[in-house]
Amino acid sequence: MDGPSLRARALRHLARRDHSRTELAQKLAPHGTEAEVEAVLDRVAELGLLSDRRFAEAWVRSKAARFGATRLRGELLRRGVDRELVDAALETECLESELDRARAVLRGRFAAPPADAREWARQARFLQTRGFAVDLIRKLLKERPDEPA
Structure with a gap:
């Protein structure tokens, strides 16, 4: 295998910023089989390094001052975050009306x-x-x- 391992790639992506599970899977897909990617994702999630809830909250916190709830919801859903997590993040992080x-x-x-x-x-x-x-x-x-x- 050339280059860094799948786990190292995942850690490098997560070191830059939080990612949703779907986003990280898409970034790792060209570098390993589906089973390998899922195993790495499960492991980094188990270690607490990958969390869709944390990603959604951080995303909303960083974008809420510039965008409305409709756009924030759509962007998070497009990134593969569950609707319940999106709604919870919008409720907790959008403190202003x-x-x-x-x-x-x-x-x-x-x-x-x-x-x-x-x-x-x-x-x-x-x-x-x-x-x-x-x-x-x-x-x-x-x-x-x-x-x-």
């Missing part, structure tokens, strides 16, 4: 509230791509800047 986070994201990108329908649509599209719900976007864009939250 979704509206407050959307307001902060919007104000970070746009200095002024929408002046016309074209600008309103532009700001709404921006928030949608960030994963915020449509009803929340409508509510936020109807706010007056001088009104208290």
Whole structure:
């Protein structure tokens, strides 16, 4: 076998950042058989080095200030994290309300509230791509800047 062992590869990936089990399996797949990869994944999980729960919480913590719950949920599901773990991570790590986070994201990108329908649509599209719900976007864009939250 050329290069580092499968276990060394797994440890190297996990040393950089947390990975979901699915992500790490995909990264290791070209370097070993499915049974070998599963054995390595089981072993690093047994040692506490691989945890989908920890990965989901860290992911949400690092991205929640920039993205809405819809996008965070979709990204985690795409990375192979179970829906229950995703929901738990969103509940525990998103301490700010979704509206407050959307307001902060919007104000970070746009200095002024929408002046016309074209600008309103532009700001709404921006928030949608960030994963915020449509009803929340409508509510936020109807706010007056001088009104208290």
